[in-house]
Amino acid sequence: MKISPEILNLVPYKPGKPISETQREYGLTTVYKLASNENPLGTSPKAMAAVKLALDHQNLYPDPSHYELLQTLSKEWGFPTKQLAIGNGSDELIDLLTRIYCEPGDGVLTSVAAFNAYEVSAPANRAVIHKIPMKPGYLFDLPAVADYFLSHPEKKIRLIFVSNPNNPTGTFVPKADVESFLEKVGNRDDVMVIFDEAYNEFVRDASYASAQNYISEYKNLIVLRTFSKIYGLAGFRLGAMIAPAEVVEVYNRVRKPFNVNDLAQVAANAAVQDKEFIERSQQICWKGLDYFYKKLEELGLPYIPSQGNFVMFDTLRDAAKVNEALLRRGIIMRPLLNYGFKTHLRLSVGLEHENEAALKALAEVLKEVPLLS
Numbered sequence: 001m002k003i004s005p006e007i008l009n010l011v012p013y014k015p016g017k018p019i020s021e022t023q024r025e026y027g028l029t030t031v032y033k034l035a036s037n038e039n040p041l042g043t044s045p046k047a048m049a050a051v052k053l054a055l056d057h058q059n060l061y062p063d064p065s066h067y068e069l070l071q072t073l074s075k076e077w078g079f080p081t082k083q084l085a086i087g088n089g090s091d092e093l094i095d096l097l098t099r100i101y102c103e104p105g106d107g108v109l110t111s112v113a114a115f116n117a118y119e120v121s122a123p124a125n126r127a128v129i130h131k132i133p134m135k136p137g138y139l140f141d142l143p144a145v146a147d148y149f150l151s152h153p154e155k156k157i158r159l160i161f162v163s164n165p166n167n168p169t170g171t172f173v174p175k176a177d178v179e180s181f182l183e184k185v186g187n188r189d190d191v192m193v194i195f196d197e198a199y200n201e202f203v204r205d206a207s208y209a210s211a212q213n214y215i216s217e218y219k220n221l222i223v224l225r226t227f228s229k230i231y232g233l234a235g236f237r238l239g240a241m242i243a244p245a246e247v248v249e250v251y252n253r254v255r256k257p258f259n260v261n262d263l264a265q266v267a268a269n270a271a272v273q274d275k276e277f278i279e280r281s282q283q284i285c286w287k288g289l290d291y292f293y294k295k296l297e298e299l300g301l302p303y304i305p306s307q308g309n310f311v312m313f314d315t316l317r318d319a320a321k322v323n324e325a326l327l328r329r330g331i332i333m334r335p336l337l338n339y340g341f342k343t344h345l346r347l348s349v350g351l352e353h354e355n356e357a358a359l360k361a362l363a364e365v366l367k368e369v370p371l372l373s
């Protein structure tokens, strides 16, 4: 049976190495996974309590309209429910938005070293990915993205993805740049502009502004949020979209009716209201990042200050070898070769003892793996 070249050439998304696999392969009992930007505090206790109560009716299908959760999100985030939609992780939203807005051969535009899911979803939906080089400092070059879009109508670019803050670099686009970008590409009929704000809640820099602030001004602007990071629900698979009502309406026609299971809906409903847990999660992230910066400086390793719950740093060595030596010591970080970075690793903030173990192992490994000249 013939399979199209776009599908045959797909490079699957490479997730962080699971703890159980690392334990098996390296014969270890203690393994710390600091590779997938998860919440080290676990899941909000309020969400866990709500899930336990919901366990007794899992013989029933989940609510396909996500009614309760949308009501809560509407209150918490300040948008009418008709401008909100839920996905099976923001992954599903990314994939379905690509399916909705791209015909075969249409273009999807983003930056080099942007979150990899856009690049995976485009060919899976027969679209073509275009990537604009970053500015020095691993920054999204939004003026260049807008120029490329405006000067290449023949590429038929239908989606522009901006991850803000970006994974894996941790860098962000400040408010002023978001505004001038939207002035250039906003309110057009031929392109949707998608700001992926998975790390929104971890941002400390005062010059950041969520694109949510501009939703009412632009009919082609979409903002994605996730429950996998600060809300600690990565395993439940839940993402959200804030968008013009027309976009939500089309998305709800395309998605599967039961795309988000009942336990996930119940968990998210409680988690977004658990302010105490959100605040604790922010504090542990910021404290962990500051600790990483201090230790990386002591080790003489350059790093990129991050607005996410992770930091990308330069090992100045073959990162594959550093990673392998870390795995042998039970530390899982994320190699970034698929983003084109041969000497960098990404390290997610963990609990204090996990962070300390990771940096201790890193210090040892640096003595073992030679510097690249």
Ligand SMILES: Cc1ncc(COP(=O)(O)O)c(C=O)c1O
Pocket: 036, 037, 088, 089, 090, 091, 092, 115, 163, 165, 166, 167, 196, 198, 199, 225, 226, 227, 228, 234, 237, 238, 239
């Ligand atoms: C920028 C960005 N967007 C989206 C996601 C995916 O989130 P979800 O778990 O909701 O699919 C991630 C996960 O790492 C991410 O880094």
